[in-house]
Structures are given as C-alpha cells and as structure tokens.
Amino acid sequence: MLEYTAEMAGPFSSVTTTTTKKKKNKNKRRFSDEQIKSLESMFESETRLEPRKKLQVAKELGLQPRQVAIWFQNKRARWKSKQLEQDYSILQANYDNLAAKYESLKKEKQALVIQLQKLNDLIKKPKEEAQCCRQVTATNRNDGDKGETTVKSDSEGQLSFSMGRSEHAPGVLSDDDSAIKTDYFRPEEDPNLMSMVDPGDDSLTSPEDWRSFDSNGLFDQSNCGYPWWDFWS
C-alpha cells in the first residue's frame, strides 16, 4: 500500500487535475493507516464533526478540512448501509423462524382435521346400525338413557357411540336422533365448526402460542408504524 504523506494531502489543486469538464483526481491516494485509525476512533465517539473540531482534526492529520468532512460523509454512508445489511439479516432470520412455525402449525392442523373426520365417521356408524337393527334395539329401549354418551365395543372390536338425551324421548335412536347426532359432528356443513379448521383461520392455536413467539420486537407496531402483514403486500 502506498503511504499517504502530508504533501500528498495538499490543496485540492495539487490532488486533482482538470482535464475535461469533469474533474479527475489523478493522484488520489488512500489515507494512511494512522489517519484512518484516528478518524475511525473519532467517528466512534461522534458521527458528525463540529466545524471547529474538523479544522483541528484536519490540522492534526495533515489533511484538508474538506477531506475530513468528506471522509465523515462517506463513513456515515458506509455505516448506514452496513446497518441496513444487519437489519436485513435480522429480518430474514425472523421470517425463517415464522415460516417454520407456520409450517408446523399447518401440519398440526391437518392432523387434527383428519382426526376429526375419523371421529365423524365413527359417529355415522351407529346410525346405520340403528336402521338395520331397529327391532333388536326396540327391546332395549329403556336401557342406557342416563343423559350420557357411552362408547361400546362390538364383537368385532368396532367402537360404537350412543348418546342419552334427557330432553328427547327415551329409547332407541330414531332417524331424527341420529340426524341430530350427525349434524353435531359434521364440520363440513357447520360453518361455526368449520371456522375452527378453516385454513385461513389461526384460531386453532391459542393466542398464547403467538404471544410467546419471540420475534425480537420485529413486529412491534409502535416501531414500524404499520401492521407487520403490510410488509409482504
């Protein structure tokens, strides 16, 4: 590296030569390590120099005050872009974190929907059995009406449900009864129930889950001034 001497840092007329309309600084030299070190340490304490201090620094380092001012200008610009890069990587990390969380919740939701569907299928079974075995169940019409839901296992190990309901006539499951039952457990036809598993709905997870998610204040609206979701719009 070329050493930058005090002579090199002389007046601008000696550093630049006006050949064309646009000035070309033919003898541009980098500042010495010593000068850079000194300027860096000053920049750490204050990113802006007062005019008086600038003159003093220029004198100490053998530079033109204009050169010191320009160095601070460029330094501020470099510092700003570096800061921007850092902010970007923080945002990127937070986004990746959020995306992973979203994927995991999506899977969890899918599993729950499948589970719900299976339960729904199980609920439908007793209805079919009730239709083909009406006569048999008629003999037991007074059994099991305790206002409770019971689960029974048949000889083949299949589960079957029955719901005792005190507000209805006791006894066998009528067509109406079973219709009511399946209505209770038919999420695809129940907007309220379906809203719980709607892909666009986050209500499946507790708000605490989201609150506990540490975004390092990324989406703190008091900082941004606009909702975080606008970030992607």
Add this chain to the structure above:
DNA sequence: GACACACTGACCATTACTTCA
C-alpha cells in the same frame, strides 16, 4: 416584518481511482 439572494453544510448518487485475488 417580508422578501430575495448568497453562502454553507449535509446528504445522496455517482464517478474515478486503487488494491487485490
């Protein structure tokens, strides 16, 4: 006090040059 003008300093985008792989 209101206005126009000149001066100054800061910021920004860009250029010109140096250094290095």
Add this chain to the structure above:
DNA sequence: CGTGAAGTAATGGTCAGTGTG
C-alpha cells in the same frame, strides 16, 4: 500481465438553514 470485483476518496446535484441587504 490482464481483468473484474470490492473498497474508497472525491465530485456534482439538491435541499435546508442562516445571514444580509
């Protein structure tokens, strides 16, 4: 040795703040 990329000193344009007539 030539070359492209990265780093950086410097330039030029613009704008805001301030002083002055």
